[in-house]
Amino acid sequence: MGRTEGSPFQRYLEGLHAELKGLNKGQVADYIPELAKAAPSNFGISFATIDGEVYSVGDSGIEFSIQSVSKPFAYGGALSRLGTEALLTKVGVEPTGEAFNSIVLDQVNNRPFNPMVNAGAIAVAALAEGDTPEERVAGMRRLFSRFAGRELAVDEAVHRSEAETGHRNRAIAYLMLNSGMIDRPPEEVLDLYFQQCALRVTTEDLALMGAVLANGGVNPRTGDRVLGAAEVRDVLTLMMTCGMYDYAGEWSYEVGLPAKSGVSGGILAILPGQLSVAIWSPPLDTIGNSVRGIEACRQISRDFGLHLFMNAASVEDVVRRVASARDQHSMRIRNPRDRDILLEVGHRIAIVELQGTLYFASAERMIRRFDALPDETRYLLLDFRRLTSIDPAARRFFSDFLRRKCAEGVEIIFAEVPGHRAEVCAALEGLVAEHDLTAIETFDAALEDCEERLLADLRQPFDFTSFSLNKISLFSTLDHSELAVVETLIHPVAYSEGETIVRRGDEGDILFVVARGTVSVWVEDQRGSRFRVGSMGPGQFFGEMAALGGGRRSADVVADESVVCYALRSVEIEDLGQTHPQIMTKVLRSLAQEFGVRLRQANALVSALK
Numbered sequence: 358m359g360r361t362e363g364s365p366f367q368r369y370l371e372g373l374h375a376e377l378k379g380l381n382k383g384q385v386a387d388y389i390p391e392l393a394k395a396a397p398s399n400f401g402i403s404f405a406t407i408d409g410e411v412y413s414v415g416d417s418g419i420e421f422s423i424q425s426v427s428k429p430f431a432y433g434g435a436l437s438r439l440g441t442e443a444l445l446t447k448v449g450v451e452p453t454g455e456a457f458n459s460i461v462l463d464q465v466n467n468r469p470f471n472p473m474v475n476a477g478a479i480a481v482a483a484l485a486e487g488d489t490p491e492e493r494v495a496g497m498r499r500l501f502s503r504f505a506g507r508e509l510a511v512d513e514a515v516h517r518s519e520a521e522t523g524h525r526n527r528a529i530a531y532l533m534l535n536s537g538m539i540d541r542p543p544e545e546v547l548d549l550y551f552q553q554c555a556l557r558v559t560t561e562d563l564a565l566m567g568a569v570l571a572n573g574g575v576n577p578r579t580g581d582r583v584l585g586a587a588e589v590r591d592v593l594t595l596m597m598t599c600g601m602y603d604y605a606g607e608w609s610y611e612v613g614l615p616a617k618s619g620v621s622g623g624i625l626a627i628l629p630g631q632l633s634v635a636i637w638s639p640p641l642d643t644i645g646n647s648v649r650g651i652e653a654c655r656q657i658s659r660d661f662g663l664h665l666f667m668n669a670a671s672v673e674d675v676v677r678r679v680a681s682a683r684d685q686h687s688m689r690i691r692n693p694r695d696r697d698i699l700l701e702v703g704h705r706i707a708i709v710e711l712q713g714t715l716y717f718a719s720a721e722r723m724i725r726r727f728d729a730l731p732d733e734t735r736y737l738l739l740d741f742r743r744l745t746s747i748d749p750a751a752r753r754f755f756s757d758f759l760r761r762k763c764a765e766g767v768e769i770i771f772a773e774v775p776g777h778r779a780e781v782c783a784a785l786e787g788l789v790a791e792h793d794l795t796a797i798e799t800f801d802a803a804l805e806d807c808e809e810r811l812l813a814d815l816r817q818p819f820d821f822t823s824f825s826l827n828k829i830s831l832f833s834t835l836d837h838s839e840l841a842v843v844e845t846l847i848h849p850v851a852y853s854e855g856e857t858i859v860r861r862g863d864e865g866d867i868l869f870v871v872a873r874g875t876v877s878v879w880v881e882d883q884r885g886s887r888f889r890v891g892s893m894g895p896g897q898f899f900g901e902m903a904a905l906g907g908g909r910r911s912a913d914v915v916a917d918e919s920v921v922c923y924a925l926r927s928v929e930i931e932d933l934g935q936t937h938p939q940i941m942t943k944v945l946r947s948l949a950q951e952f953g954v955r956l957r958q959a960n961a962l963v964s965a966l967k
């Protein structure tokens with residue numbers, strides 16, 4: 358069973374195909390004798406999405422010659438090599454309102470009206486790259502194969518048939534030679550053009566080629582950037598205004614998608630940013646467009662409201678979530694005093710999670726949301742993990758906003774910059790450098806950093822010299838004489854930055870209390886990536902699970918800086934249970950309390966992640 362079988366898209370295509378199969382109007386083109394052999398009943402449709410999924414129905418696997426559907430791709434290739442300005446001197450961008458094979462040139466500039474009609478496409482072929490005719494043909498095939506994501510071959514019979522009979526195109530080429538628009542031997546230029554038109558494709562190929570255009574120039578299957586975004590825009594514009602020849606006006610009015618048709622019965626329509634549709638059905642109307650192809654596009658556009666002006670997307674909200682450090686805490690395990698401070702003033706840290714695409718209008722809305730944050734906001738923590746793109750207009754407004762906020766003294770922290778999205782990543786890194794912002798890889802570390810900075814402003818500095826055991830929550834309920842007993846069991850140990858204090862999987866028989874510095878807790882997921890799940894500072898303890906419960910260490914604990922810990926051996930703790938059961942009871946009660954706090958924190962996190 359095919360992957361797409363049963364999918365609603367597939368079922369829709371099947372219904373459409375069944376309905377239009379019975380539409381028996383039009384004539385198969387016969388001015389190229391080889392084309393006249395096509396069976397009028399051939400009919401295939403394919404959809405391709407911008408991530409390379411293809412849905413097909415009917416004769417979608419049968420090859421036919423691409424003909425004029427090749428024109429936008431050849432033009433795109435020339436654009437990317439020569440640039441708009443140079444290309445405009447050779448071929449214009451005005452619709453003709455005339456047939457595809459009309460022999461008229463723009464009288465003012467002497468150039469063909471546009472590259473979607475034969476004259477313009479022949480002028481583009483005359484600009485092909487390569488030193489010899491063979492190299493130029495090879496270059497053309499290479500370009501088309503990159504669009505299709507597979508090696509495309511020339512149908513020799515169709516090529517020969519058109520070379521023998523294509524006198525009208527010959528006339529066009531000589532006319533352009535006369536007006537200086539082509540400067541290579543016309544026969545050779547025509548041969549390249551005829552081979553280009555004779556490339557064999559299926560609707561699946563065409564749909565995938567169209568998906569490259571829908572996807573901003575990148576082949577979704579191979580990841581190959583075939584055209585730049587600006588070139589894609591130019592190609593789609595010409596498809597919109599000129600792609601359907603003298604039917605272009607009515608087509609734009611009714612279907613409203615950039616498209617291109619060819620005399621072998623192919624039509625390719627693009628919905629930018631979403632998908633492409635390719636149809637093949639040889640019988641043509643009098644203008645030279647596939648009858649079933651036109652009807653299929655009309656219906657698809659109508660059924661799904663795909664007309665581009667219908668689709669003028671409403672602005673999406675890129676702000677997924679706004680919270681503050683009151684609602685959400687880092688994984689750092691904190692003493693009650695710091696917890697209280699954060700509950701009281703956590704609203705000075707604003708947390709904003711962004712999603713989707715930042716462009717002109719969505720950036721405007723995002724900045725309005727930022728400006729509505731409370732005046733007390735001192736730290737703005739931005740989580741970018743779900744941001745998929747940022748265009749130049751959005752970047753510009755964002756940059757202005759950041760400049761203003763920095764001047765107001767707000768600290769801006771970027772977290773989770775998506776490294777796998779090269780363009781977003783480059784834009785954000787540019788902003789960080791431009792405004793000297795802080796960028797922190799993980800959200801949790803960034804939140805902890807904000808909390809630390811806020812706490813540093815507010816709490817009394819921790820005085821290590823007067824650090825006493827009763828500052829440790831485990832022992833806070835012990836009286837003087839009890840503390841004195843515990844003191845005899847304690848061994849101070851120093852660690853340098855980066856040193857592993859506890860290793861996952863090791864036998865654990867020591868409970869640690871942090872006396873100075875901070876330590877981080879790291880775990881590994883199934884794929885072997887390491888995650889920092891928490892951190893602890895003075896007064897907090899770790900290693901209690903293995904030390905008191907027996908068994909092995911469940912995580913790594915690493916010193917973040919130079920650290921001093923107090924170590925308590927489990928055998929000694931056990932002895933304590935024998936000799937001073939009342940101390941043991943108090944310690945266990947504090948331990949249970951601390952577990953309660955940690956559990957509540959974990960629960961809050963789990964519900965925040967839902």
Ligand code: GLN
Pocket residue numbers: 424425426457458475519526551554618619620621645
């Ligand atoms: N090769 C064909 C020609 O030049 C292409 C025309 C078309 O598909 N409309 O006549």
